Amino acid sequence: MKLLVCVSKTPDTTTKIAFTDGGAQLDTNGVQYIMNPYDEWYALVRALELKEAAGGTVTIINVGPAANDQVIRKGLAIGADEAVRIDADPKSALYVAKQIAAYAQKENFDMVLLGKESIDYNGSEVGAMIAELLDQPFISYASKMEISGNTATISRDIEGGTEIVELDTPFVLSASKGLAEQRIPNMRGIMMAKRKPLKVEAAVEAPDMSTTVGFELPPAKSAVKLVDPEDMNELVRLLHEEAKVI
Amino acid sequence: MVLVFAESQKGEFKKAAMEAVYYGHKTAEILGTECAALTLGPVNNAAVLGQYGANKVYNVGDDSLAQFDSQVYTAVIAAVADQIGANVVIVSHSSTGKSLQGRLAAKLDAGSVSGVNHLPTNDGSFKVKKNVFSGKAIAEYEISSDKKVLSLMGNSLKPEAVGSDATVESLAVEVPASRIKVKEVNTVEGTVPLPEAELVVSAGRGMKGPENWGIIDEMAEILNATTACSRPVADVGWRPHHEHVGQTGIAIRPNLYIAVGISGAIQHLAGVNSSKTIVVINKDPEAPFFKAADYGVVGDLFDVVPRLNEALRNFKNS
Numbered sequence: 400m401k402l403l404v405c406v407s408k409t410p411d412t413t414t415k416i417a418f419t420d421g422g423a424q425l426d427t428n429g430v431q432y433i434m435n436p437y438d439e440w441y442a443l444v445r446a447l448e449l450k451e452a453a454g455g456t457v458t459i460i461n462v463g464p465a466a467n468d469q470v471i472r473k474g475l476a477i478g479a480d481e482a483v484r485i486d487a488d489p490k491s492a493l494y495v496a497k498q499i500a501a502y503a504q505k506e507n508f509d510m511v512l513l514g515k516e517s518i519d520y521n522g523s524e525v526g527a528m529i530a531e532l533l534d535q536p537f538i539s540y541a542s543k544m545e546i547s548g549n550t551a552t553i554s555r556d557i558e559g560g561t562e563i564v565e566l567d568t569p570f571v572l573s574a575s576k577g578l579a580e581q582r583i584p585n586m587r588g589i590m591m592a593k594r595k596p597l598k599v600e601a602a603v604e605a606p607d608m609s610t611t612v613g614f615e616l617p618p619a620k621s622a623v624k625l626v627d628p629e630d631m632n633e634l635v636r637l638l639h640e641e642a643k644v645i
Numbered sequence: 646m647v648l649v650f651a652e653s654q655k656g657e658f659k660k661a662a663m664e665a666v667y668y669g670h671k672t673a674e675i676l677g678t679e680c681a682a683l684t685l686g687p688v689n690n691a692a693v694l695g696q697y698g699a700n701k702v703y704n705v706g707d708d709s710l711a712q713f714d715s716q717v718y719t720a721v722i723a724a725v726a727d728q729i730g731a732n733v734v735i736v737s738h739s740s741t742g743k744s745l746q747g748r749l750a751a752k753l754d755a756g757s758v759s760g761v762n763h764l765p766t767n768d769g770s771f772k773v774k775k776n777v778f779s780g781k782a783i784a785e786y787e788i789s790s791d792k793k794v795l796s797l798m799g800n801s802l803k804p805e806a807v808g809s810d811a812t813v814e815s816l817a818v819e820v821p822a823s824r825i826k827v828k829e830v831n832t833v834e835g836t837v838p839l840p841e842a843e844l845v846v847s848a849g850r851g852m853k854g855p856e857n858w859g860i861i862d863e864m865a866e867i868l869n870a871t872t873a874c875s876r877p878v879a880d881v882g883w884r885p886h887h888e889h890v891g892q893t894g895i896a897i898r899p900n901l902y903i904a905v906g907i908s909g910a911i912q913h914l915a916g917v918n919s920s921k922t923i924v925v926i927n928k929d930p931e932a933p934f935f936k937a938a939d940y941g942v943v944g945d946l947f948d949v950v951p952r953l954n955e956a957l958r959n960f961k962n963s
């Protein structure tokens with residue numbers, strides 16, 4: 400199978416978020432960047448497992464500047480065969496999706512895999528967009544996938560449970576927890592990654608219709624009000640009269 | 646015109662549908678236009694959407710739409726948007742809505758923002774806000790294109806009755822054949838799904854084992870709340886996976902989140918820190934969760950929770 404995995408670069412979850420220029424820009428000072436966990440742990444690893452079981456190739460793609468190469472190399476170290484970077488500023492979800500769809504259109508992949516969302520802007524948009532641009536089915540929040548021939552059986556997370564769907568390739572899939580188990584790159588993988596191809600391609604023209612214009616921090620929480628563990632009537636009273644939530 | 650897709654399940658509207666329609670109504674007011682709602686598949690009582698602000702309700706009742714396929718739904722919603730001249734399309738930020746929102750933006754070639762939680766402003770340019778960095782910041786977006794697609798985060802605003810029943814018009818739209826087969830839908834019946842729940846009772850590793858969950862279920866029952874859990878608890882199978890909240894689980898924003906025996910790791914907080922009121926019960930006064938809490942009880946949960954359940958029951962009975 401010919402598989403494409405979309406990988407993005409995000410600040411590490413534990414990063415402290417701050418802004419500069421009065422909230423205009425993310426303060427990148429001291430920000431530790433990682434490969435988006437859903438892309439790395441679930442989408443990429445499941446793609447590698449499919450390739451290991453049935454043969455084929457795994458290509459990873461990123462839309463971003465040269466500074467992203469480090470994160471892309473990690474994907475190669477984990478086991479992807481080759482990488483493509485579309486050299487452009489990932490301005491909006493639709494801009495990114497158009498870049499990836501344009502590349503995928505040329506290559507005829509059997510499956511495009513993504514993470515369920517990027518943990519920075521929590522968009523959950525790019526996968527659905529690529530599917531529409533390629534006129535393919537989209538299965539979101541996949542937590543399990545089995546393949547037999549070119550037919551896939553997929554469990555996807557929905558509110559309060561799961562839905563099981565069956566469909567034939569080609570399609571686009573977004574990965575949530577459970578789809579695979581995280582793999583740590585080993586020394587051999589890291590050495591081999593240096594020799595694997597990382598192609599850089601120019602972006603296709605696409606307008607910028609949705610842009611961030613500013614950031615703010617959420618209002619600071621007032622200090623916790625401690626309630627005597629012996630007096631739960633007091634907690635109930637506070638929840639009813641003060642917080643007005645029960 | 647603003648078009649809202651009102652999600653239904655087995656013919657009944659979800660709470661998120663009322664929120665989306667009300668948000669659509671308010672957005673239409675801001676833009677000086679009208680709001681139409683669209684329902685897909687067989688639904689009961691579509692007219693009720695008028696009460697939450699839909700000036701008109703459209704239905705495409707094709708039976709095949711009882712099964713969700715983002716590709717088919719997108720084709721139908723976009724066709725309706727074209728037919729009625731809608732340039733703003735709003736869906737819920739649910740598993741269904743999230744699978745549609747990006748598709749619709751691509752299909753309509755529209756600027757889009759997902760998971761908005763404030764009404765837009767329109768002083769010369771159209772701007773909306775959403776939480777980013779797992780609730781650690783709020784970003785404001787400007788959409789510059791004429792066509793816009795938004796998804797609305799659950800529990801972002803309280804829908805109010807602003808009108809009366811609307812007229813429902815059936816539309817004949819070509820429904821393309823689906824390329825997927827939905828084989829099974831396994832959901833728990835009778836409880837409010839987590840993303841829609843206003844009251845959530847959640848527990849973690851402090852519970853020691855699944856056999857101790859009776860006191861948590863009891864609290865949920867008294868409050869009519871939905872239960873949730875931390876990730877390790879779902880990982881070891883003490884609780885079902887769909888209850889797991891946090892960065893890798895689901896993000897929720899209920900009115901009340903009660904956390905029992907959960908330490909409050911940053912990845913857990915990422916999914917719950919937008920809750921309006923947070924109560925933390927933990928025996929460790931240094932547990933990081935207390936920093937994010939509104940009310941805290943430092944004590945052994947096996948003493949505190951039964952006591953709280955009794956107090957809640959007395960409150961409910963009074």
Ligand SMILES: Cc1cc2nc3c(=O)[nH]c(=O)nc-3n(C[C@H](O)[C@H](O)[C@H](O)COP(=O)(O)OP(=O)(O)OC[C@H]3O[C@@H](n4cnc5c(N)ncnc54)[C@H](O)[C@@H]3O)c2cc1C
Nearest residue numbers: 849850851875876891892893894906907908910912928946
């Ligand atoms: C990339 C990544 C993603 C993650 N995603 C998530 C996620 O989505 N959701 C999530 O929840 N976690 C997630 N985690 C895990 C997270 O870091 C924590 O390990 C986890 O949340 C801890 O779960 P816990 O609070 O139940 O357990 P613990 O951290 O073990 O805390 C148990 C708490 O119970 C208290 N306790 C014990 N006994 C009692 C008692 N008798 N009475 C009262 N209190 C008691 C203890 O004081 C302690 O604070 C993620 C981790 C990583 C690295």
Ligand SMILES: Nc1ncnc2c1ncn2[C@@H]1O[C@H](COP(=O)(O)O)[C@@H](O)[C@H]1O
Nearest residue numbers: 405407462513514516517522523524525
């Ligand atoms: N700049 C990018 N380059 C490649 N893939 C991306 C990029 N941004 C997002 N993606 C993919 O799209 C998924 C969903 O991202 P988002 O819609 O931003 O939440 C991510 O998990 C990635 O797989």
